[in-house]
Amino acid sequence: MTEESRGFLERERFRELFDRLLVRGYQTIAPVVRDGTIVYAEVSGPEDLPRGLRDLQTPGSYRLEAEESGRFFAWANGPQALKPLLFAPREILWETRRESDGALSFSSSSPSPRPLAVIGIRACDLSALALSDRHFGKGPFPDPGYALRRRDLFLVAVDCSHLADTCFCVSTGDGPEAQSGFDLALGELDSGFLVRSGSEKGRELLRELSLPPPESSMEEALKIQGDRARSSQTRRLPSRNLQNALASRPDHPHWNNLAARCLSCGNCTSVCPTCFCFSEREEPALDGCSSLHLREWDSCFTAGHSYIHPAPLRGETRFRYRQWLTHKLDYWHDQYGRSGCVGCGRCISWCPVGIDFTEDLPLLLGEADGH
Amino acid sequence: MDTNPHIPRAAIIRDRIQEAPTVFTLRLEPEGDTSVPFRFTPGQFNMVGVMGLGEVPLSIVSDPSDLDFFDHTVRIVGRVTGAMARMGPGDRVSIRGPFGNGWPMDATRGRDIVLVSGGLGCAPLVSVVNYVVRRREDFGALTVLHGVKNPRDLFWKERFSRLNGIGGTRVFLTSDTGGSGWEGAVGPVTNLIENISVTKKTTAKICGPEPMMIATVGKLLDQGLAEEDLWVSLERNMQCAAGFCGHCQLGEMFVCRSGPVFRYSEIKNRLGIRGL
Numbered sequence: 250m251t252e253e254s255r256g257f258l259e260r261e262r263f264r265e266l267f268d269r270l271l272v273r274g275y276q277t278i279a280p281v282v283r284d285g286t287i288v289y290a291e292v293s294g295p296e297d298l299p300r301g302l303r304d305l306q307t308p309g310s311y312r313l314e315a316e317e318s319g320r321f322f323a324w325a326n327g328p329q330a331l332k333p334l335l336f337a338p339r340e341i342l343w344e345t346r347r348e349s350d351g352a353l354s355f356s357s358s359s360p361s362p363r364p365l366a367v368i369g370i371r372a373c374d375l376s377a378l379a380l381s382d383r384h385f386g387k388g389p390f391p392d393p394g395y396a397l398r399r400r401d402l403f404l405v406a407v408d409c410s411h412l413a414d415t416c417f418c419v420s421t422g423d424g425p426e427a428q429s430g431f432d433l434a435l436g437e438l439d440s441g442f443l444v445r446s447g448s449e450k451g452r453e454l455l456r457e458l459s460l461p462p463p464e465s466s467m468e469e470a471l472k473i474q475g476d477r478a479r480s481s482q483t484r485r486l487p488s489r490n491l492q493n494a495l496a497s498r499p500d501h502p503h504w505n506n507l508a509a510r511c512l513s514c515g516n517c518t519s520v521c522p523t524c525f526c527f528s529e530r531e532e533p534a535l536d537g538c539s540s541l542h543l544r545e546w547d548s549c550f551t552a553g554h555s556y557i558h559p560a561p562l563r564g565e566t567r568f569r570y571r572q573w574l575t576h577k578l579d580y581w582h583d584q585y586g587r588s589g590c591v592g593c594g595r596c597i598s599w600c601p602v603g604i605d606f607t608e609d610l611p612l613l614l615g616e617a618d619g620h
Numbered sequence: 621m622d623t624n625p626h627i628p629r630a631a632i633i634r635d636r637i638q639e640a641p642t643v644f645t646l647r648l649e650p651e652g653d654t655s656v657p658f659r660f661t662p663g664q665f666n667m668v669g670v671m672g673l674g675e676v677p678l679s680i681v682s683d684p685s686d687l688d689f690f691d692h693t694v695r696i697v698g699r700v701t702g703a704m705a706r707m708g709p710g711d712r713v714s715i716r717g718p719f720g721n722g723w724p725m726d727a728t729r730g731r732d733i734v735l736v737s738g739g740l741g742c743a744p745l746v747s748v749v750n751y752v753v754r755r756r757e758d759f760g761a762l763t764v765l766h767g768v769k770n771p772r773d774l775f776w777k778e779r780f781s782r783l784n785g786i787g788g789t790r791v792f793l794t795s796d797t798g799g800s801g802w803e804g805a806v807g808p809v810t811n812l813i814e815n816i817s818v819t820k821k822t823t824a825k826i827c828g829p830e831p832m833m834i835a836t837v838g839k840l841l842d843q844g845l846a847e848e849d850l851w852v853s854l855e856r857n858m859q860c861a862a863g864f865c866g867h868c869q870l871g872e873m874f875v876c877r878s879g880p881v882f883r884y885s886e887i888k889n890r891l892g893i894r895g896l
C-alpha cells in the first residue's frame with residue numbers, strides 16, 4: 250500500500266486535474282447529462298460535467314432537477330457503471346477466413362484502447378470493479394479484451410455526499426466513501442475538493458498539482474458530510490452474507506410473487522455493475538469467405554441463456570429471477586468470496602416495474618407461509 | 621486447461637461415419653501450429669465451430685493415446701449440429717479446447733466400472749468404454765447399462781455385442797418403447813441396475829438427462845454404492861467454455877470449468893431442482 254498524500258483543490262482550479270491527465274496522454278471520461286440521465290462520456294473539462302443538478306431516484310424512476318450548491322457531484326450514480334468501459338457491450342473476439350483451398354485461419358481482434366482516465370467513480374463501482382477483476386482476470390488465460398482495457402486506467406473517485414433514495418451501499422459495506430482501488434479520490438465541499446491519493450500514480454499526479462494541504466476544518470466538514478450521508482440511508486440488505494440463505498429456499502412461495510411482477514426484461518442485469526454474462530455469435534460476411542465471431546452482453550432473463558435442446562432450463566420468469574438474485578447474493582460468495590451486490594441501487598431505479606429486492610429479501614428469508 | 625481458450629484453431633475432417641440415422645462421428649486432425657499437441661482425458665470436450673454459424677460443446681470420444689486425431693460423435697438436433705452433419709472429409713471446423721475436467725480415469729484405476737447412460741447422453745461415456753477396453757488389465761469388471769428411447773436411436777450395436785462377454789465386460793441394453801427385432805430389455809435404464817452387484821470396488825459413471833441420472837443414483841445408493849464412488853456428467857448451455865460467459869452456471873459452479881464431470885456428493889444439493 251502506497252502512502253496517502255492529501256491536498257486541497259479549489260473549485261476554480263478543478264480544470265488543472267483535467268489538464269494534467271491530458272498531458273499524461275489519457276482520454277478523459279467523466280459524467281455528462283445525456284437524454285435526461287447522467288452517463289459517462291468523453292469530456293474536455295469541468296464545464297462538461299452535470300453541475301448544479303441533483304437526481305431523484307425511486308423504484309422504477311429516475312429524474313434530474315436543479316440544485317443550488319453549484320457542486321459538480323451533488324448526485325448519485327446514473328445507470329452506467331464502469332462496466333461498459335471494460336467489458337464492452339459488443340466485442341469482436343476473432344475473425345475466421347476461409348482460403349480458396351478451404352483452409353481456415355483465425356485472427357484475434359484485440360482492442361488497442363487509449364489509456365482512459367475516469368473521473369467521478371463512486372465507491373460502489375470501485376467495489377464492482379474489484380469483483381469484475383476477479384471474474385475476468387481469473388485463471389491462466391484471463392479475458393483478453395477486459396485485461397487490455399483494464400491495464401491503463403486512471404481512476405478518480407468521488408465520495409458520495411448526496412445519496413439516492415435507492416442506494417444501500419452502507420449495508421453492503423461498499424460506500425459512501427471510496428475506500429480503495431482508486432488513483433485519486435475527491436471529497437467535494439462547496440469551496441472545492443479534498444484530494445487524496447490511493448496509488449503511486451495518483452501520488453505523482455497530486456505532486457504535479459502542488460496543492461496546499463487541506464485545513465482541518467475542511468476535513469471535519471467532510472467527515473460530517475459523510476456521516477450525514479451514511480445515516481440518511483434507509484434501504485439495507487438484511488445481511489451482508491446471504492450465502493446459502495437463498496439457495497436453500499428454491500421453493501419459497503415469494504419467488505412466485507416476484508415472478509408475477511417481473512417482466513423478464515433484463516434491465517437489472519444491464520445496469521448492474523457486476524453482471525457479467527455474455528453470448529457469442531457469428532456474423533458471416535455475405536461472400537461466405539469470412540465471419541466475425543463476436544460476443545454481446547446477455548442476461549439470465551433471456552430464454553437463450555439457459556437453452557439446451559429442446560427447451561430452456563429456466564423457461565419461467567420465476568426461475569430466471571431466482572437465478573439472478575440467488576447468484577448475486579448467494580453463489581457469488583462461493584465464486585468470488587463476497588456478495589455480488591455492491592448496493593448501488595441501479596436495479597431498483599431502472600426496473601420498469603419498480604422491483605426492489607431489499608423489500609423482498611425479508612419475505613424470502615422469512616418462514617414460507619401463504620402456501 | 622493448457623491451450624488458449626480465446627482463439628480457435630482449425631481441424632480438418634479425415635473421416636465421417638454414419639452411426640445411426642441422426643448420429644454421426646467425425647474424425648478430426650488438428651491443423652496449423654501442431655507444436656502444442658492436442659492432449660485430453662475422457663470426458664473433456666471441445667467447442668467445435670462451423671464458420672458463420674457458431675460453436676457447440678462436444679465430448680471427445682476417441683482415445684487420448686491417439687495423438688494424430690480425435691473423434692466427436694454428434695447427434696443432429698439443430699442449427700450447428702445439422703450443418704456439421706452435411707460436412708465430410710476435407711472440410712474444416714474450428715476447435716477450442718479441450719475444456720472441463722473429464723472422468724477420474726486415474727483415480728478409478730483397478731476398480732470395477734459401471735457405466736450408465738440414457739437418452740441421448742451417452743457420448744461422454746463412449747470415451748470411457750474406449751478407454752477401458754484399450755486398457756483392459758488396468759480395470760476390473762466393466763458393465764455398460766445403456767438405455768435408448770427408441771430402438772432406432774441405438775448406435776454401436778455391433779460394437780456392443782462384440783464387447784459383451786469379453787474380458788469381464790458385460791453390456792445390457794434397453795429401450796423405452798421396444799419394437800420388433802429389439803433384443804434388449806424394454807423399460808427405463810434404471811431397470812438394468814438389478815444386473816449388477818455392487819462391491820467395495822465399484823465405481824459408477826452416469827450420463828444422461830437429469831431425471832434419469834437422479835433415478836439411477838437413487839437405485840445405486842440403495843444397492844450400497846457410496847456417494848463418493850458415483851460420478852455424473854452434466855450438460856449446460858456454454859458459450860465461452862472458459863468460465864466467463866455465465867451460461868453454464870449451476871448454483872455456484874461453472875460447469876465448463878469445475879465439470880462437466882462431478883462427484884455425486886459434490887453436486888447432489890444442486891440436482892433435481894427445477895429451473896436451477
Ligand SMILES: Cc1cc2nc3c(=O)[nH]c(=O)nc-3n(C[C@H](O)[C@H](O)[C@H](O)COP(=O)(O)OP(=O)(O)OC[C@H]3O[C@@H](n4cnc5c(N)ncnc54)[C@H](O)[C@@H]3O)c2cc1C
Pocket residue numbers: 556557558665674675676677678679680692693694695696697698699700701702743744854855856857858880
Ligand atoms: C459438455 C457437453 C458435452 C456435449 N457432448 C456432446 C456430444 O459428444 N455429442 C453430441 O451430439 N452432443 C453433445 N452435447 C450437446 C450439444 O452441445 C448440443 O446438442 C448442441 O449444442 C446443439 O447445437 P445445435 O446448434 O445443433 O442445436 P440448436 O437446438 O439449434 O441449439 C442452439 C444453440 O443452443 C445451445 N445448445 C443447444 N442444446 C445444447 C446442449 N444440449 N448443450 C449445450 N448447448 C446447447 C448451443 O449453443 C446451440 O448452438 C454436449 C453438451 C455439453 C454441454
Ligand code: SF4
Pocket residue numbers: 517520521522523577589590591592593594595596597
Ligand atoms: S444487484 Fe442491484 S444494487 Fe446490487 S450491485 Fe447490482 S444493480 Fe447495484
Ligand code: SF4
Pocket residue numbers: 510511512513514515516517518550596599600601602603604
Ligand atoms: S427485475 Fe425488473 S429490471 Fe429485472 S428483469 Fe425483472 S422487470 Fe426487468
